[in-house]
Amino acid sequence: MxxxxxxxxxxxxxxxxxxxxxxxxxxxVIAAIGEDPLAIYTLLFRQAFGTGYGLGxxxxxxxxxxxxxxxVALAFRAGLFNIGGEGQMLLGGLAAALVGAxxxxxxxxxxxxxxxxxxAAGGAWGAIPGMLKARFGAHEVINTIMLNFIALSLVGWLGxxxxxxxxxxxxxxxxxAVLPRLGAWLPALRSAxxxxxLLIALLIAAALAALLFRTRLGYxxxxxxxxxxxxxxxxxxxxxxxxxxxTLAGAVAGLGGVNFVLGYKHYFELGxxxxxxxxxxxxxxxxxxxxLGVIIAALFFGALAYGGLVVNQRVPRELIEVLEALxxxxxxxxxxxxxxxxxxxx
Amino acid sequence: xxxxxxQLHEITRRFGALTANDRVSCEIxxxxxxxxxGENGAGKSTLMHQLFGLLQPDSGEIRIDGRATxxxxxxxAMALGFGMVHQHFMLVDTLTVAExxxxxxxxxxxxxxxxxxxxxxxxxELGARYGLAVDPQARIARLxxxxxxxxxxxxxxxxxxxxxxxxxxxxVLTPQEADELFVVLRALRAGGTSIVxxxxxxxxxxxxxxxVTVMRAGRVVGSAPAEELSVEHIAEWMVGRVPAxxxxxxxxxxxxxxxxxxxxxxxxxRGLPAIRGVSLSVRAGEIVGVAGVEGNGQHELLEAxxxxxxxxxxxxxxxxxxxxxxxxxxxxxGLAHIPSDRLHRGLVPDFTLAENLMLGQQRGPxxxxxxxxxxxxxxxxxxxxxxxxxxxxxxxxxxxRRLSGGNQQKLIAAxxxxxxxxxxxxxxxxxxxxxxxxxxxxxRLLAERDAGRAVLLxxxxxxxxxxxxxxxxxxxxxxxxxxxTPAHTDERTLGLSMTGRSATGAHEALA
Numbered sequence: 001m002x003x004x005x006x007x008x009x010x011x012x013x014x015x016x017x018x019x020x021x022x023x024x025x026x027x028x029v030i031a032a033i034g035e036d037p038l039a040i041y042t043l044l045f046r047q048a049f050g051t052g053y054g055l056g057x058x059x060x061x062x063x064x065x066x067x068x069x070x071x072v073a074l075a076f077r078a079g080l081f082n083i084g085g086e087g088q089m090l091l092g093g094l095a096a097a098l099v100g101a102x103x104x105x106x107x108x109x110x111x112x113x114x115x116x117x118x119x120a121a122g123g124a125w126g127a128i129p130g131m132l133k134a135r136f137g138a139h140e141v142i143n144t145i146m147l148n149f150i151a152l153s154l155v156g157w158l159g160x161x162x163x164x165x166x167x168x169x170x171x172x173x174x175x176x177a178v179l180p181r182l183g184a185w186l187p188a189l190r191s192a193x194x195x196x197x198l199l200i201a202l203l204i205a206a207a208l209a210a211l212l213f214r215t216r217l218g219y220x221x222x223x224x225x226x227x228x229x230x231x232x233x234x235x236x237x238x239x240x241x242x243x244x245x246x247t248l249a250g251a252v253a254g255l256g257g258v259n260f261v262l263g264y265k266h267y268f269e270l271g272x273x274x275x276x277x278x279x280x281x282x283x284x285x286x287x288x289x290x291x292l293g294v295i296i297a298a299l300f301f302g303a304l305a306y307g308g309l310v311v312n313q314r315v316p317r318e319l320i321e322v323l324e325a326l327x328x329x330x331x332x333x334x335x336x337x338x339x340x341x342x343x344x345x346x
Numbered sequence: 347x348x349x350x351x352x353q354l355h356e357i358t359r360r361f362g363a364l365t366a367n368d369r370v371s372c373e374i375x376x377x378x379x380x381x382x383x384g385e386n387g388a389g390k391s392t393l394m395h396q397l398f399g400l401l402q403p404d405s406g407e408i409r410i411d412g413r414a415t416x417x418x419x420x421x422x423a424m425a426l427g428f429g430m431v432h433q434h435f436m437l438v439d440t441l442t443v444a445e446x447x448x449x450x451x452x453x454x455x456x457x458x459x460x461x462x463x464x465x466x467x468x469x470x471e472l473g474a475r476y477g478l479a480v481d482p483q484a485r486i487a488r489l490x491x492x493x494x495x496x497x498x499x500x501x502x503x504x505x506x507x508x509x510x511x512x513x514x515x516x517x518v519l520t521p522q523e524a525d526e527l528f529v530v531l532r533a534l535r536a537g538g539t540s541i542v543x544x545x546x547x548x549x550x551x552x553x554x555x556x557x558v559t560v561m562r563a564g565r566v567v568g569s570a571p572a573e574e575l576s577v578e579h580i581a582e583w584m585v586g587r588v589p590a591x592x593x594x595x596x597x598x599x600x601x602x603x604x605x606x607x608x609x610x611x612x613x614x615x616r617g618l619p620a621i622r623g624v625s626l627s628v629r630a631g632e633i634v635g636v637a638g639v640e641g642n643g644q645h646e647l648l649e650a651x652x653x654x655x656x657x658x659x660x661x662x663x664x665x666x667x668x669x670x671x672x673x674x675x676x677x678x679x680g681l682a683h684i685p686s687d688r689l690h691r692g693l694v695p696d697f698t699l700a701e702n703l704m705l706g707q708q709r710g711p712x713x714x715x716x717x718x719x720x721x722x723x724x725x726x727x728x729x730x731x732x733x734x735x736x737x738x739x740x741x742x743x744x745x746x747r748r749l750s751g752g753n754q755q756k757l758i759a760a761x762x763x764x765x766x767x768x769x770x771x772x773x774x775x776x777x778x779x780x781x782x783x784x785x786x787x788x789x790r791l792l793a794e795r796d797a798g799r800a801v802l803l804x805x806x807x808x809x810x811x812x813x814x815x816x817x818x819x820x821x822x823x824x825x826x827x828x829x830x831t832p833a834h835t836d837e838r839t840l841g842l843s844m845t846g847r848s849a850t851g852a853h854e855a856l857a
Contacts, residue, residue, distance in 0.1 A: 213720075214718055214719060214720060215714075215717050215718055215719050216708055216709055216713065216714060216717060216718070216719045217717070218719065219701065219704070219708050219713075219719045220708060222694075222697075223694050223697070223705065223708075226694045226695070226696045226697065227690075227693070227694040227695065227696070229690050229691050230690070230691055230692065230693055230694045230705065231694070231705075232654060232672070232673060232691075233652070233654060233673055233683070233685060233691040233692065233705070233706070234673070234705040234706040234708065235653075235672065235673040235674030235675075235676075235677045235678075235706055236674070236708070237672060237674070
């Protein structure tokens with residue numbers, strides 16, 4: 001049993017080891033271009049976590065990554081690969097912006113309505129590949145990729161009528177739809193853009209953890225993801241469960257759009273996602289598809305994104321992208337590698 | 347060419363905390379048929395895997411003709427003259443017999459092209475020499491299981507095997523095919539080849555082996571010439587005690603039909619007819635056994651009744667309800683199902699034991715409250731079931747994939763026999779479990795029958811069908827070709843009707 005326990009611990013720690021290995025490999029790259037790795041990493045860390053404002057910026061960047069990561073993780077638990085987070089987030093952001101700007105609702109109802117709209121739009125965009133999979137067995141990877149392009153084109157087309165003159169952004173939302181900045185309550189964060197979306201993200205993470213591990217639906221969802229024929233044997237409808245999982249995943253990604261739209265700029269702007277929907281795949285991978293893991297991984301990638309801004313005075317900005325890629329590579333390979341090591345020990 | 351004498355000396359092999367082989371010593375004399383006998387998990391396969399270079403011993407040595415030899419991998423083992431026929435055949439379905447036999451050492455004919463004609467000629471010659479009749483040009487996918495096994499043996503012989511290791515070779519064969527295999531093995535022995543065969547069927551040991559080595563819990567319990575040992579003696583070595591025969595069973599008192607198939611047509615995965623117009627009824631308080639060589643529609647029949655495969659025509663009634671749609675509807679009508687493939691269907695290997703015990707009942711009252719799943723009552727229920735069915739270890743939070751095959755089977759049986767369903771489908775309920783557990787599961791199935799449940803039993807073990815069934819139907823090419831009762835038949839007669847031959851016609855066919 002002790003060997004077993006050791007294996008489990010080793011495998012569980014694989015994301016941490018992957019990050020450390022990536023940092024080590026990154027250090028070699030930094031040294032190769034004639035800089036001091038330790039100094040660069042210290043700078044990066046200080047920038048991302050050293051001040052209240054920096055922390056706020058890091059958290060702001062981590063927020064959409066949490067949504068994106070949770071979306072991918074949820075779909076993955078049901079055996080699906082959601083590459084469509086980008087499109088879902090884009091449409092979620094647009095829906096939130098439109099409701100926030102145009103819906104003739106009392107101030108109190110406006111914010112909930114805008115949030116719901118974001119989730120509904122993303123959910124609808126996730127439901128399409130989900131239902132195509134359930135009904136026709138059409139592969140969700142292809143369909144979610146394609147739906148990203150369709151979402152982008154759809155927004156461009158709608159933009160003709162919606163965007164302010166000579167811009168690629170919508171009208172500003174009403175005050176009632178604004179998600180307040182956390183700096184309003186925590187002065188230490190100063191004017192950092194991190195906002196109540198982060199709290200929503202954490203809430204969603206907790207809700208998903210409960211859904212997956214504490215409900216009958218979660219049991220069915222995981223059963224389908226782990227062994228679909230076994231789930232079918234247990235009377236679980238694979239198609240229905242996967243369609244539902246994809247819809248929920250889309251809704252979570254869609255909700256991620258509010259960080260920028262309701263919490264930061266207060267309008268929808270083309271390209272606002274900054275790839276957070278795609279990055280969610282890496283986040284889920286590093287976070288090993290667990291809600292808590294996703295939060296930690298999102299924080300890490302958020303720190304890289306913001307900390308990288310200052311580092312580029314000394315090393316090329318592309319270094320950060322190299323680091324991100326290294327983390328992903330190591331995260332993919334760490335687990336099988338460690339399992340082999342553990343077997344050797346046993 | 348004489349086969350080398352093989353000596354396994356004080357072999358120890360551990361997997362983590364488990365000692366699979368504990369100072370095992372065993373000698374295989376040149377040109378003998380050596381039966382390696384023991385329950386599941388006794389360490390037989392582990393031992394043979396070390397001989398074939400698939401595993402390395404932690405200590406101890408393998409001596410070949412008296413010389414200590416390290417066997418690094420299967421290639422080295424083959425070079426030394428070992429050949430292994432695994433339980434699951436290692437054949438490429440889409441290639442022909444000849445192509446499979448020469449696979450990996452095709453050689454090159456003119457201009458470096460594969461010389462198919464030469465391969466086919468070689469395979470035909472080899473087959474003729476050892477009495478292994480197979481068509482070199484036939485595609486593997488179209489061969490019967492018995493013929494596929496012959497190809498595996500040919501493959502080993504073509505690589506120059508002088509010591510042939512067979513891992514439970516008869517598990518997938520009909521009695522007739524097994525007899526044919528025995529003829530081949532005896533011919534090989536006469537030609538000087540040594541044969542090690544792993545089994546837990548003791549009648550085969552008596553019928554075939556020169557020498558028997560019995561293993562239990564990783565150790566050799568005893569080794570002796572086969573003629574000096576009685577079946578009872580071997581059984582006692584295997585389990586440490588003699589299992590009591592099943593109690594005199596009460597006569598069946600069948601009630602209302604609980605599982606009914608009417609004119610059922612079912613297709614297989616390729617869309618070909620697998621069940622053709624089968625009508626069948628299992629009443630409360632009776633066990634109906636389905637005999638048949640694998641691949642004659644049992645799998646499809648079972649899946650259709652379980653709601654996992656649509657019926658093309660006909661009706662299925664579970665406890666009086668017409669069932670269409672998925673497995674949920676069939677379960678709701680009152681069906682429990684021990685599936686034939688436990689890792690594919692019966693379990694979610696990455697789920698814990700407690701979670702697996704809820705599969706199929708995940709919406710039921712035991713698995714939680716309202717929308718919620720889990721909780722202390724589920725854990726208590728799991729503990730109770732694990733103990734009652736002797737699933738080891740008794741740890742509800744363990745992943746099911748960590749259990750041995752026999753314990754996984756017991757886990758599934760625990761779940762399906764504890765849900766108080768009126769109708770029970772049991773496919774190979776004791777496959778892979780050891781003698782003690784077989785006895786326990788048999789008693790449980792009989793108890794279910796006596797409690798007024800209807801049981802449809804599918805098994806490849808004819809002795810199991812004969813011991814448990816009140817009626818037996820024989821499935822051949824998707825039809826019920828024969829119906830009988832255990833009192834009116836025996837293994838031989840059943841085996842013959844499983845091959846589509848009538849008992850009387852068979853003698854002529856064999857002659």
